[in-house]
Amino acid sequence: MNGGEWGIYIVLYFWFAAMGGGAFLVSLLGKNPSTQRLGAWMAFFGVVVGALLLIVDLGQPQRFWHLLVSFKPVSVMWLGSAVLALDGLALFLLLLLKEWPRWLVWTAAVLTLLVVGYTGVLLMATAKPFWSASPLMPWLFLASAYTTGAALLALFGANGRVHQIALWMGIIEGILLLLHLVWTYPAAGRAVRALLTGELAWAFWGFVLFGLLVPLYLEARRQSPLLAAVLVLLGGLLLRYFVVYAGQIGYVI
């Protein structure tokens, strides 16, 4: 446990779940069964490791089962844990089956989309202005799930469309981040200043330079695809890091 803020376990969870889930969603855009199976493995891994990280982060980890015996859809935290569990189940079934029934693929895809998207809703539904003053958190996390998911597949040898997805979603991600900063600045000036020139500047500018601009340049010129993929993945981690910490600057948790 850290000081009580949503800290490094939450950052890692957001990163793993988005990366794995994004890989599965991107793999479904193609028709290659082995890429799709690889994507399902990555999503399953992301969900399982993510769930473990969430449990470890609790103040009372041995009470995690209280979530499973409750029913509270209005709580984004509850709904998130429910879709996380169901997605793990659906992906596990897919991995067991040789032939994938269409309905199960769709179910797993929608649940994966919910797992990736709810994290943005979770942050939006708080009283922390950097997370909640703009509606763009889910957009940013989804775009980043696509870029990091495509990069993860590229790292394991998939090519063609995954590079295009990483390239275009990367551009969209950059635009969304800029919009979010401008939008939240009036309400969350302290957080935005911490990102631009303060204690989180290293993570923010590290992301902009090495997690966004350099890989976009490499992808656009179709050079060093593996280096680009690694940078995009590390960029995804930095993005989660500075988003999670910036939201809590100045607050005692």
Add this chain to the structure above:
Amino acid sequence: MPKGEDFAILFDTSYCTGCRACQVGCKQWNDLPATETQNTGSYDPLTLSAHTWLKMSFFEGLDKEGEVYWDFVRTSCMHCSDAACVDACPTGAMNYRPGGVVTVDQDWCIGCRNCVQACPYDAVHYDEEKGVVQKCTLCYDRVANGLEPACVKACPTGALRFGRYGELRAAAEKRVRALKADGFSEANLYGLKEMGGTHVIYVLLRHPSTYDLPLNPKTQKEKVAVGWLSAGIAAATLGGLSWIIARREELSGGES
């Protein structure tokens, strides 16, 4: 909305002298340890925490006529009727108790801190040692036994009053009318519409923003609805875009 017979606290800033007896009374009754602070003009804690459930905040400045003012406001749980912490809680540990009081069941809380992030009054905090969250209980152990909350008991000026919601609200409305008649044209009542109506209501001499009180805080239900709507539009837009990018690449002869 709070019911007429619910428990309630009325804080009247026009009677408050900023003595902080309420703050000390709260610590004593609830057995809360002192927190180490730094001198920032005073040693008072700057924010609420797991060990500080109530604190007086001081505000000074110049009003429109150029007169110096020094105002005090009570900072603590407002015991909302549509509480963000209750909706944010995934297990139901944070809940409404009879009389409209909001408390956390410490044996059921899992320590996820979603309520801490959700509270618009920053009134819920995480206790690292206990692994659960803590907040003002409106001294439920006292009021359920016919006593006043410790903060009210300690107040020497009548700035804090405890009673039934209906009576205190009527008293507060009367007080605001009297203050206005006395020339405090900005006097107002805070907590009637905020978060479904709060069980702690404030008589303020100035606009709520003077005291850093949130204006029109959104309920958790509104925030969650907007959040899911935004996520739905995002999923459709970005999912559609990714599909188009993939098709274009396919048509231009790229492999999968």
